[in-house]
Amino acid sequence: MIRYAVVGAGWISQEAFMPAVALTGNSRMQAIVSGSPEAARKLAAFHGVPETIGYEGYDALLANDRIDAVYIALPNSMHADYAIRALRAGKHVMVEKPLATTLQESEAMVAAAQESGAFLMTAYRLHNEPGTHAMIEAVRSGKIGDPVYFAATFGFQSQLGNHRLKAGHWGGALPDVGVYCLNAARHVFAAEPIAVQAMASRPANDPRFAEIDASLAVTLRFPGERLAQFFCSFGSGMSESIRVVGATGELILDPAFKFESALRLTIRADGKEKTTAFDQVDHFAGQIAYFSECIAAKTPPEADGEEGLADMRALLAIDEAAKTGETVHLALHPFGAGIVPAMRRAFARTTKRLLL
Structure with a gap:
C-alpha cells in the first residue's frame, strides 16, 4: 500500500x-x-x-x-x-x-x-483514461489514415477569486486547460511541435482578467507538415472537444477533457460513422x-518529469508568441514513449466527497 x-x-x-x-x-x-x-x-x-x-x-x-x-x-x-x-x-x-x-x-x-x-x-x-486510449489507438491503427490536422477546444467561465486568475502564479487558461489540448496534440502526432503562433484576447472591464488573458487561439506546426490548432478560455461557454483529420477520415472526441465527463468518440471513415460512448470513470x-x-x-x-518538461517548452513558446505576435520556433526534440494499452485504468466514480 x-x-x-x-x-x-x-x-x-x-x-x-x-x-x-x-x-x-x-x-x-x-x-x-x-x-x-x-x-x-x-x-x-x-x-x-x-x-x-x-x-x-x-x-x-x-x-x-x-x-x-x-x-x-x-x-x-x-x-x-x-x-x-x-x-x-x-x-x-x-x-x-x-x-x-x-x-x-x-x-x-x-x-x-x-x-x-x-x-x-x-x-x-487522461493518460490512463479509456476514451483517450481509444482515440490514440484509432490513430495509431490507421483508422483515419495518417493524421494531418488536430483541433481542440477547452473553455469555461472561471469564477472571480480563483488563484488561476493571478499572473504571479502563472495563471491563465493556457497553463491550466490549454495544456490538455497541447498534450493531446503531441500524443496524436507522436511528435513535438517545431513552431508556434498564438493570439490572445482580454475583454475590457472584466475584473477576472485584470492580470491574465481570457482566451488564447494557438497554431502549432509539427514535423511532417502536420498542423494543430486549439482554443482555450476562462471566459467562454463550456467546450471540451478534439477533432483529428486524417488522410482518409476523421475522429471526434467530445467530451474530451473534464474528469466529470464520460468521453464519447466518433470515427468517420470509408463512408461510415461509428460512435462509442465510454463509461464515466474516475480519472x-x-x-x-x-x-x-x-x-x-x-x-x-x-508521464514522468520529461513529459511535463516537453509540454513546458511548448507552453512557454506559446506564451512568448502571444505576447510578441511572432512565430516562435522550437528546437527539435524526440518524442517520448507515449501511452500504451497497459496503462489503461477504469474505476467507477465515488459519490463520497467533502467540499469545504
Missing part, C-alpha cells in the same frame, strides 16, 4: 484526488499538508487520514518513513519548491500540471528525480493506482 501526503487541500484535492484514493486498492492517504488547519482536520476526519500538518512541518514529514509519495496540488509557482524538497528526501512525487513556471524550474525538478532515484510524475490523468483513481503500481514495481511512470 503506497502512502501519500496530499500537499495543498484546495478544490482539486477535495473534489478529485482525496475521494479517488480509496478506490484504488493500492494507495492510501497518510497526511494532509495545508495552511488551513481547520479545513485539513475536517477533511482528514471525513477521509480517515491519520495526520494533518502545516506547511512548516513539511520537511519533518519528508524526513520520516511514514509516507512514500506526495501529491502536489499547489499554485503553479509553488510546484518546483515542494517537489524538489520531496524528491531530495527520496519521496516519489505526483505534481499537477503544468510542471512548473519556467524551464529552469522544470529542469531542476527532473534533475532532482534523477539524482535521488525517486519518481517524478506529471499528473496527466484520478486511474492515475493514482497506476503511479502506485509503478512505485511498487520500481518501474518509472510514462
Whole structure:
C-alpha cells in the first residue's frame, strides 16, 4: 500500500484526488499538508487520514518513513519548491500540471528525480483514461489514415477569486486547460511541435482578467507538415472537444477533457460513422493506482518529469508568441514513449466527497 501526503487541500484535492484514493486498492492517504488547519482536520476526519500538518512541518514529514509519495496540488509557482524538497528526501512525487513556471524550474525538478532515484510524475490523468486510449489507438491503427490536422477546444467561465486568475502564479487558461489540448496534440502526432503562433484576447472591464488573458487561439506546426490548432478560455461557454483529420477520415472526441465527463468518440471513415460512448470513470483513481503500481514495481511512470518538461517548452513558446505576435520556433526534440494499452485504468466514480 503506497502512502501519500496530499500537499495543498484546495478544490482539486477535495473534489478529485482525496475521494479517488480509496478506490484504488493500492494507495492510501497518510497526511494532509495545508495552511488551513481547520479545513485539513475536517477533511482528514471525513477521509480517515491519520495526520494533518502545516506547511512548516513539511520537511519533518519528508524526513520520516511514514509516507512514500506526495501529491502536489499547489499554485503553479509553488510546484518546483515542494517537489524538489520531496524528491531530495527520496519521496516519489505526483505534481499537477503544468510542471512548473519556467524551464529552469522544470529542469531542476527532473534533475532532482534523477539524482535521488525517486519518481517524478506529471499528473496527466487522461493518460490512463479509456476514451483517450481509444482515440490514440484509432490513430495509431490507421483508422483515419495518417493524421494531418488536430483541433481542440477547452473553455469555461472561471469564477472571480480563483488563484488561476493571478499572473504571479502563472495563471491563465493556457497553463491550466490549454495544456490538455497541447498534450493531446503531441500524443496524436507522436511528435513535438517545431513552431508556434498564438493570439490572445482580454475583454475590457472584466475584473477576472485584470492580470491574465481570457482566451488564447494557438497554431502549432509539427514535423511532417502536420498542423494543430486549439482554443482555450476562462471566459467562454463550456467546450471540451478534439477533432483529428486524417488522410482518409476523421475522429471526434467530445467530451474530451473534464474528469466529470464520460468521453464519447466518433470515427468517420470509408463512408461510415461509428460512435462509442465510454463509461464515466474516475480519472484520478486511474492515475493514482497506476503511479502506485509503478512505485511498487520500481518501474518509472510514462508521464514522468520529461513529459511535463516537453509540454513546458511548448507552453512557454506559446506564451512568448502571444505576447510578441511572432512565430516562435522550437528546437527539435524526440518524442517520448507515449501511452500504451497497459496503462489503461477504469474505476467507477465515488459519490463520497467533502467540499469545504
